[in-house]
Amino acid sequence: MAMENIYVTKSYLPPREEFFKYASEIFDNCILTNEGPFSRLLAEKIRHFLNIDNFSYVTNGTVALQLALKSMNITEGDVITTPFSYVATVSSILWERCNPVFVDIECENFTINYDKIEEKITEKTQAIIPVHVFGYACNVKKIEKIAKKYNLKVIYDAAHTFGTRYGGRSLCSYGDISTLSFHATKLFHTIEGGGCIVNDRETFKKLELMKRFGHEGDNHIMLGINAKQDEFNAAMGLANLGHIDEIVAERKRISELYDSLLEGRLHRPKKQEGLEYNYAYYPVLFESEKELLAAFERLARINVYPRRYFYPSLNRLPYIDRIEQCPVAEDISSRIACLPLYVGLKDTVVRSICNVL
Ligand SMILES: *Cc1c(COP(=O)(O)O)cnc(C)c1O
Numbered sequence: 001m002a003m004e005n006i007y008v009t010k011s012y013l014p015p016r017e018e019f020f021k022y023a024s025e026i027f028d029n030c031i032l033t034n035e036g037p038f039s040r041l042l043a044e045k046i047r048h049f050l051n052i053d054n055f056s057y058v059t060n061g062t063v064a065l066q067l068a069l070k071s072m073n074i075t076e077g078d079v080i081t082t083p084f085s086y087v088a089t090v091s092s093i094l095w096e097r098c099n100p101v102f103v104d105i106e107c108e109n110f111t112i113n114y115d116k117i118e119e120k121i122t123e124k125t126q127a128i129i130p131v132h133v134f135g136y137a138c139n140v141k142k143i144e145k146i147a148k149k150y151n152l153k154v155i156y157d158a159a160h161t162f163g164t165r166y167g168g169r170s171l172c173s174y175g176d177i178s179t180l181s182f183h184a185t186k187l188f189h190t191i192e193g194g195g196c197i198v199n200d201r202e203t204f205k206k207l208e209l210m211k212r213f214g215h216e217g218d219n220h221i222m223l224g225i226n227a228k229q230d231e232f233n234a235a236m237g238l239a240n241l242g243h244i245d246e247i248v249a250e251r252k253r254i255s256e257l258y259d260s261l262l263e264g265r266l267h268r269p270k271k272q273e274g275l276e277y278n279y280a281y282y283p284v285l286f287e288s289e290k291e292l293l294a295a296f297e298r299l300a301r302i303n304v305y306p307r308r309y310f311y312p313s314l315n316r317l318p319y320i321d322r323i324e325q326c327p328v329a330e331d332i333s334s335r336i337a338c339l340p341l342y343v344g345l346k347d348t349v350v351r352s353i354c355n356v357l
Contacts, residue, residue, distance in 0.1 A: 008307040010342045011184040014239035022235035038234035050170040054204035058227040061181025061194035065092035068155045068177040071207035077126040082112040083315040083329040085131040102315040104326040109136040109269040127153040135160040135280040140174040162188045163278035190237035250343045251279035261354035282341040289334040309338040
């Protein structure tokens with residue numbers, strides 16, 4: 001069977017009239033950026049959707065992490081984080097001149113191993129940046145307890161959590177700040193985009209000021225940067241947000257189809273009790289890297305290209321100074337992949353993939 005190339009994801013696009021309607025309004029009012037009506041409306045709708053108080057819409061998920069650090073004065077010292085994530089989690093720490101300290105992950109759901117955090121805390125430690133990887137929840141209670149005990153800030157990289165709920169509230173409502181990514185490959189996107197959910201009102205105001213050059217009119221208050229989002233991106237977000245329930249439902253349906261066809265033949269992360277999942281990814285763990293590579297080769301023959309998410313383990317990046325051993329993350333990274341999952345992926349393709357596997 002001849003098939004078009006199938007990748008791990010394909011960006012969701014709303015019905016084009018919906019986007020064009022917004023775009024046409026932009027042409028009428030000629031407001032292109034600087035927190036125009038659409039970016040304000042989108043921020044308001046996201047606040048409502050996530051049921052949170054303080055939301056700042058920014059240009060991407062990487063700058064969201066950088067603003068989170070800056071707004072809480074974390075400009076030096078150690079930041080504890082996980083080696084099992086996308087590179088932006090650690091590059092943002094390095095870019096802000098902090099020093100990442102890696103704590104290995106748990107084997108059940110690949111999030112940071114909270115039992116190993118305390119042994120890495122020193123007087124230089126400023127913050128912890130755990131990642132709700134693939135949308136699975138970190139142990140937020142235990143992490144909060146450790147943070148309180150040592151007076152550390154917690155920033156969750158919540159790039160995968162949009163729409164996930166945990167303990168009866170949005171998973172991205174935990175921590176001092178949670179950051180989101182609305183990149184085109186994410187479940188909900190604004191082409192490029194990101195956000196910060198900030199629990200403390202004063203920190204939120206500071207972050208909002210920092211994202212627009214640190215000034216209000218001619219009053220220059222603090223050093224800032226430009227992380228404002230524009231109106232066309234916001235328009236895409238507004239059009240997409242109207243379909244969020246369908247997006248999650250369809251991803252759930254496809255994930256369950258994989259579940260039923262694979263019948264537990266490949267290891268899957270374990271969902272926590274109380275997690276209402278968003279089906280952001282479909283990760284599968286092979287027995288070994290060799291098996292993963294062999295499966296990739298077989299899938300390539302039917303034009304299917306899954307992705308190694310996340311590989312390599314970030315403690316092994318060539319520009320990290322301090323080598324730290326993270327045996328669990330290194331092992332998992334070597335043999336995990338995400339299978340194609342997106343709205344529009346055909347059942348016949350899912351069946352072919354499962355046959356090959
Ligand atoms: C996508 C992603 C980011 C970066 O987001 P951008 O919007 O692409 O800058 C950060 N962390 C994680 C875990 C991600 O998956």
